[in-house]
Amino acid sequence: MATCDECGTHENLPYQCRRCGNTFCAEHRLPENHDCPGLGEWNDPSGVFDSGFDDSVQHRSGTARGGYVDRLTGAGGPLGYFRGNMSYVFLGAMWITFALQFFVFPLLLDASPRSSLWQAVFVLSPGHIEYVWTWVTSIFAHGGFTHIAFNSIALYFFGPVVERYLDTKRFTALFFAAGIIAGLAQVLSTLLTVGELGAGVVGASGAIMGVLGVLTILNPNLKVYLYFIIPMPLWVLTFGFAAFSIIAGFGVAAGTGIGSNVAHLAHLAGLVVGLVYGVRVKGRVGVPNSLQFGRGGGGMGGPGGPGGPGRRR
Structure with missing residues (x-):
């Protein structure tokens, strides 16, 4: 049994909107009955009522509806799995890369983490x-x-929530933009x-801080649990972490050694990207009211972890 996010009634057979991700009763299941943000995207063949059969529909000009990426990732497309699941794709890519770093390269290519080949492939260097x-x-x-364990936990809990409300293309762009800008800010x-x-x-x-920044703008009072124990509003976690990064970053600059192996500027840069993008999309996407997976849920806090060869972000 679930609760309708529009009227609060209990529903034995709930409907989960694919566009905004919320759960509704039969009365409010239609997008127009719950003011779904997907109402403004009717031209998207993979939108609210994606049946999986419209990718081949042709316009009079002879071109298929939607963009090439939409046709690839839409229902029935060869890459359809990735739509709505990029958080998990990124998680998988992180662990595959980790295996390449510490098993494949050292054992098969005789390239240790200190070798020039290893550094040239995996490390963004000034x-x-x-x-x-x-x-x-x-x-x-x-x-x-x-390092990877802490980042994986943070991405697993926060990533799917933000992806659900931004949509997969926006979420993917945010993840790479925040990650790249964060890394470049640090090395520059x-x-x-x-x-x-x-x-x-x-x-x-840095990329995860971008995700966290967007979520903070969309719902600053979302309850999360730091280390699964300490409850707090999301904005406290986000800006507390930012304050720590600023203080620790000044400590590194002053030579005190506080967090000297952590890329604090990368964290801050990624967070700024997320906050700015969150302000831009707020009001145009749904607002997450809980951290849910399926119809269960849980919250946590504390993205990031201590660093790696060179500085870690």
């Missing part, structure tokens, strides 16, 4: 910013098990202050 592939690979690479600051020999960065924390 000395080699022109290695543009590392702008992406460094997001999925991590410095150790604890290192390049200016330390030089080309400064530490590089790895990790998805």
Whole structure:
């Protein structure tokens, strides 16, 4: 049994809207009856009433409805699984990259984490910013098990919620934009202050902070549990983490060694990207009222973790 998000009645056979992600009774299941944000996207063949049979419908001009990406990822498309599941795809990519880092490269290619090959593939370095592939690979690479474990937990809990309300394309763009901007902000600051020999960065924390920033704007009072124990509003967690990053970052700059192996500027840059994007989309997407998976739920806090080779984000 579930509760209708529109009228609050209990429903034995609830309907979950594919566009906004909320649950409704029979009376409010139609998009126009719950003011669904998907009402403004009727031209999307994979929208509110995607039947899976309209991808081949042709306009008079002879072109298929929707864009090429929509046809690939829409219902029945060869990449249809990825629509609505990119959070889990990113999780899988992180662990595949982790296996490449610490098993495939060292054992099969004799490339240890200190080798030039390993660094050139996985680490965004201030000395080699022109290695543009590392702008992406460094997001999925991590410095150790604890690092990837904390980031995986944060992405698992926060990612699907934000993806549900932004839609998959917006969520994917946010994840990569926040991750890339966060990494570049960190290495450019290192390049200016330390030089080309400064530490590089790895990790998805900047991208995850972008996700957290959007969620904070959409629902700042969403209850989360820090370390699964301490309840608090999401805005307290987000800005508390930001304050810690600022203080620790100044400590690193002053040479006190506070968090010297953590890319604090990357965290802040990713968060700023998320906050800015959250302000832009608020009012145009649904507002998540809980952290739910299926119809269960749970909350947590504390994205990110201590770092890896070079600095970790």
